[in-house]
Amino acid sequence: MLFTNPWRREQLSHVVVTTFHEKGYRDYGKKCIETFLRHWPKDIALVVYAEDVDVEEKDRRLLVFNQSEELPLLRDFRAAYGENLQANGFRPVRNGLMRDFRWDAVRFSNKVFAVADAARRYRTTVDQLIWLDADTVTHRQIPRSFIDGLAPRGNQLAAYLNRQIYPECGWVAYNLRHPALLTFVDRFEGAYSSGYFLNLKESHDSFVFWKVLQHMECDKEAKFKRLGSCLTKTHVFVNNALGGYMDHLKGDRKAAGKSRKRDLKWYRREAWWQ
Incomplete structure (x- = not known):
């Protein structure tokens, strides 16, 4: 299942983590699992925090936790x-209430x-934890060297x-050997459990992650590796090396089962994008 590996330059041990509910499993989570098992390296496990859903797939690399039991x-x-x-x-506006995902802390708190x-569970046995949104499809065999290179x-x-x-x-990859890992985790989680998120401009997980990251960089507690681009504010997932192996079906892309050609900022050679 999960193997202990020393923190070596040439090869790391990894665990991938995701979560979904019943509808999410049927709409995209099942495909995420199937394509993970088909295309990811055979020594990397997928851990699912499942919310009120029985996952049908069975594999030695797939570990399913009952979210309601494991996340008190x-x-x-x-x-x-x-x-x-x-x-x-929901936020009050002149004519009533306006709904916007940027304030939907409850929706994004699962992640x-x-x-x-x-992170707390695997930090003594695994080198890297990779968070992967469940609406991600893996479309090509991923070399172990690629995963190690992003770490x-x-x-x-x-x-x-x-x-x-x-x-x-x-996609976020966490260095489970970092001495400030638990500090980050406590602040990230604590922003929600303490209610501090209500004081922020936005309260979805990406914004809160960003705020914790900025404070830790400013205080020189840790550095963070940037894999994206400062030239775009849209679908950065498919416009970097990850897009060569995966497709993140953000928003209404789930219905089509694929990101749009216009999402790409440059030509991709992989068969998935042709």
Whole structure:
């Protein structure tokens, strides 16, 4: 399942983490699992925090946790803010309420609490934790060297997809050997469990991740590896090396099962994009 590996330059041990609910599993999570098992290196495991869903796929590399049992802090957060309009994407405007994903902390909290739990769970046995959004399809065989090459190392706490605005957090790789890992995790998770997210300009996970990152860089507690581009603020996931192997079906791209040609900022040679 998961193998202990020393922090060596040539090869690292990895675990990939994601989460979804019943509808998400049927709409995209099942495809995420199937393509992961088909195309990822055989010694990398996928951990799913499943919300009220029985996952049909069975494989020695697939570990499924019952979200309601394994994430008690998420349960507490939902109990505290489940009826809070501001925590569920609503803001008052002149003619009533406006809904916007940027304020939907409850929706995005699943990811935050899953990352925190997995980081604490695997930090003594695994080198790198990769968060992968469940609406991601792997379309080509991924070499082990590619995954190792993206990994944050040394004083780099995480590798992420930077862009002109807040990061794209469909992929984030965490260095589980970093001495400040638990500091980051506690702050990331704590921004939600403490209610601090209500004081921020936006409260989705990408914005909160960005704020914690900025503070840690400013205080020189850690460095962060940038995998994206400062030239775009749109679909950065498919416009870097990741797009050669995966496609992130953000938003209404799920219905089509593929990102749009106009999402690409340059020509890609891979068969998936032809």
